[in-house]
Amino acid sequence: MKFLSLILFFVLIQSCTSKKESSAKELFISIGAEISTLDPATCYDTVCSAIISNSYETLYEYEYLKRPYQLRPLIAEDMPQIEEGGKKITIKIKKGIPYHPQDFLPKDRHVTAQDFIVAIKRQAFIPTQGKGWWLFENKIVGLDQWRKKVGSNFESILTTDIEGLKAIDDNTLVIKLVRPFPQLQFALAMTFTSPIPAEALLHSKNDLNLYMVATGPFILKDYNPNQQAIFDKNPAYHTSVYPTQGDRFANEQGLLKDAGKSLPFVEKLSIVVMKEQQTSWLNFMSGKIDLLTLTKDYYQAALGPDGKLLPELVKKKIQMQVAPTLIYWWLSFNMKDPVVGKNLTLRQAIAYGVDTEKFVKLFTSNVGQKANSIYPPGIPGYNPSAELPYKYDLKKAKELLAKAGYPEGKGLAEITFDVRGNSTLHRQIAEFVVQELQAIGIKSKASLNTFPVFLERSRRGELQFWNGGWVLDYPDAENIIQLLTSDNFPPGPNYAHYSNKKVDQLFEKIRYLEDSPEKFKLMEEVENEVNRDLPWVMLYYTRNYILSQSKVGNFRYSDIIANNNKYIKIVDQP
Numbered sequence: 043m044k045f046l047s048l049i050l051f052f053v054l055i056q057s058c059t060s061k062k063e064s065s066a067k068e069l070f071i072s073i074g075a076e077i078s079t080l081d082p083a084t085c086y087d088t089v090c091s092a093i094i095s096n097s098y099e100t101l102y103e104y105e106y107l108k109r110p111y112q113l114r115p116l117i118a119e120d121m122p123q124i125e126e127g128g129k130k131i132t133i134k135i136k137k138g139i140p141y142h143p144q145d146f147l148p149k150d151r152h153v154t155a156q157d158f159i160v161a162i163k164r165q166a167f168i169p170t171q172g173k174g175w176w177l178f179e180n181k182i183v184g185l186d187q188w189r190k191k192v193g194s195n196f197e198s199i200l201t202t203d204i205e206g207l208k209a210i211d212d213n214t215l216v217i218k219l220v221r222p223f224p225q226l227q228f229a230l231a232m233t234f235t236s237p238i239p240a241e242a243l244l245h246s247k248n249d250l251n252l253y254m255v256a257t258g259p260f261i262l263k264d265y266n267p268n269q270q271a272i273f274d275k276n277p278a279y280h281t282s283v284y285p286t287q288g289d290r291f292a293n294e295q296g297l298l299k300d301a302g303k304s305l306p307f308v309e310k311l312s313i314v315v316m317k318e319q320q321t322s323w324l325n326f327m328s329g330k331i332d333l334l335t336l337t338k339d340y341y342q343a344a345l346g347p348d349g350k351l352l353p354e355l356v357k358k359k360i361q362m363q364v365a366p367t368l369i370y371w372w373l374s375f376n377m378k379d380p381v382v383g384k385n386l387t388l389r390q391a392i393a394y395g396v397d398t399e400k401f402v403k404l405f406t407s408n409v410g411q412k413a414n415s416i417y418p419p420g421i422p423g424y425n426p427s428a429e430l431p432y433k434y435d436l437k438k439a440k441e442l443l444a445k446a447g448y449p450e451g452k453g454l455a456e457i458t459f460d461v462r463g464n465s466t467l468h469r470q471i472a473e474f475v476v477q478e479l480q481a482i483g484i485k486s487k488a489s490l491n492t493f494p495v496f497l498e499r500s501r502r503g504e505l506q507f508w509n510g511g512w513v514l515d516y517p518d519a520e521n522i523i524q525l526l527t528s529d530n531f532p533p534g535p536n537y538a539h540y541s542n543k544k545v546d547q548l549f550e551k552i553r554y555l556e557d558s559p560e561k562f563k564l565m566e567e568v569e570n571e572v573n574r575d576l577p578w579v580m581l582y583y584t585r586n587y588i589l590s591q592s593k594v595g596n597f598r599y600s601d602i603i604a605n606n607n608k609y610i611k612i613v614d615q616p
Contacts, residue, residue, distance in 0.1 A: 067612040069308045069594075070331045072316040077267040081250040082233040083164045086173035088601075091233065093271050095604035096311060097142070097256035098236035099281060101133060101158065102227060104603045107288030107297055110422055111517045111602065113227055116282055117153060117237070117257070119213075121227075128222030128554070133230075135213045140278050142254070142261045146245040153257055155209035157237030160200070162207060165234060169194050170248060174234030181226070182206040183218040196248060200240055222554045228516030233604075257281065259306040259608040273311040280304070284596070284609060297596060306608040307596070327358075332594050332612075336587040338467070341407040344589065349408070359592035365599040366411065368517060369584040370418045373475070374510035377577050378539040381455055382507055386576060387446035388454075392507075393432040393579045395439035395482040396475065402582045405471060410582035416569050418583045421517045423562040430580055431573050439482040451483030460499070460508040464490040471509060501532040503539060510537070510578065517602065519565045520553045526572060540577040 071092075078090045082098050085091055103116040115121060119134040139153040162182070165172035166189040178185055183206030192198045206218035219226070229235060242255040254262050258281075260273035285292075286301040300307070316322045319337050326334040336344055344362075346352055351362050373396065377383040382392075402410045411419070415428040440450075448454040459475050461468040472488030479486045486507075491499065499505055514521050527549050530536040548568050555561040572578065588599045595611040 067308045068310040068312065069607060069610055069612060071313045071333055072322045072325065072331050073313055074317060076315055077271065079251050080254050082236045083170050083172045083174065083250070085233060091604045093313060094233055094254065096260040096273055096607055097254045097258045097262055098233045099256065099258045100231050100233060100236055102231040103605060104231065105285060106603060106606065106609050107285045107292035107598060109289055109291070110420060113231055128224070129219045131217040131219065131226065133215045135215060136281065137213055139257050139281055141239065141257055142276065144255060146241055147239065151239060151241070153237050154212040155215040157239050158215055158235060159204070159207045159209060160238045160240055160243055161235050163199055163204070164238060164248065167192060167199055167248070172234065174229070174232060177229040177234065181219055181223050183220055199243065224554065224556050225516065225518055225520055228518060258605070260311050268315060270312065270314045275306055275309045279306070292598065297598060300596060300611065307611040311607055326589065329591060332591045333597070334589045336589065338405070338407060341409065345587065361590045361592060361594070363588045363599050365586050365588060366419050367584045367586055367601040368418055368420050368514035369511065369601065370413060371509065371511040371581040372413070373579040373581065374508050374538050375577055376503065376506050376539055377541070378503060379506050382457065385446050387442055388448070389576045390432065391439045391442035391446055391482060392479065392484070393576060394435045394442060396478045396579060397434040398581055399434065401474065404474065405467070406582065409585050409587060411585055413580035413582050416572055416578065416580065417519060417522060417565065418514070421514070421519060422557040423519050423565045428569070436482065443482055443484065451485060454484060457484060457486040458489050458506045459486050460489040460491060460496065460505045462491065462493055462496040462509060464492060500537040503532060505537070523549045523552060523568055526577065538577040540575065542571050542575060545571050
């Protein structure tokens, strides 16, 4: 199948790269795995998101050229109108936004407020197994009751109303909340909430896995989940234009030259499955794909010791961006474990005994940014001057180990360190940590897992000490602190089983606050508590090195903005 996919790819490339057809402004991209789904209700990985975000749109989107991240209206006319102490949200919707042509839709079918209600109902409808249900559970008035009442009865989805979701008219959506939920705006910028017309629900019997009923800048024309997704420009698209404002980076890089122009710029978008990094690398170097995110195995092939592009790539006029992400990593303890979880001094010994700078050098080639906080850069309230209360100090680690009751490790049972995969890289990470612990007198063993097994063992509380990490769903501290609250023990995301009443109380305040000095101060208080208790030993923040061909214009990398292809422009080459 890999060989067949590669043949199809080269046929596709060769058919589209003649001088005659190059004027069509075609963008070629590769993805590293097969496409799991086209359904916005169940898409929750970066691969399917890179596909559906070209067609599905949302009420709000992130400003393409601004950091820290900000939202702007997309299908909505304006930002939400907030009333009743944050519990009533009124959203006006742009008129005349058409769906892509479908046989089962009227030709003049435009987006209505009711379509967003259908989308949220699909998340709540149990058989959908919506990946975004956690965003709405216990938050919208009457939604949880609706979920129980409807159960698995498909016929009841459209006929049973929800008290907290009302379409006042075709262009006015009202959402009533149980309590204020400022993060709702981020949920309304995720494709979980892309509008779905009732006709599509009925026609598909709630199965939107193989086609898209969407409004966005690109229309899906050819699809095979194991091979490719090919899109054409939507000739009826008029929902958004190129940004007219940006931050300092955007201005310095000349990314505002097309301010206010109609989108999208490219006529065709081809996204091809290439599971092997070598295949992507070779196709990029031969100019057959336009963008490439470097992986660890190819840092030396592209970068010099100074982190800059090698001369041969510069000669090819290849461009590079180094971009922070909202992905970061730590070492996590099971706070219910009778050994590591009940002995703070032992955890401190381990924190001082792991050389995180060496970890970053070995496993990211210094591309990763050593962590200084439980919060990553890119979210409001992150403090670049923050300092962790531990650093690599072998002598200090041994002293703490003795203070913990285990001088030179005597009397301490063997500790098990788990990693979230079984690849060579995961094996090397496990060996590194085992060796670091051995250097201070702690006996440990490595445990390799497949990722599904790792997740299942995490949920069951079977891990003792492991390599933890998180990809933020949206740029807000609430999405991080929820990993450490007592209410989120597994099956929730608090795999560390960390419990601190003060953190729980502070979280209840933070989750209802807009970004403000008050919120940032509370975030600092949470961090102080967590650093004192030490359920996590912070490692690094992921940074990506992204290469692009010289013909690619208007490109700015983001790991949270998935609908960026509409902004990219193929520029004429001399």
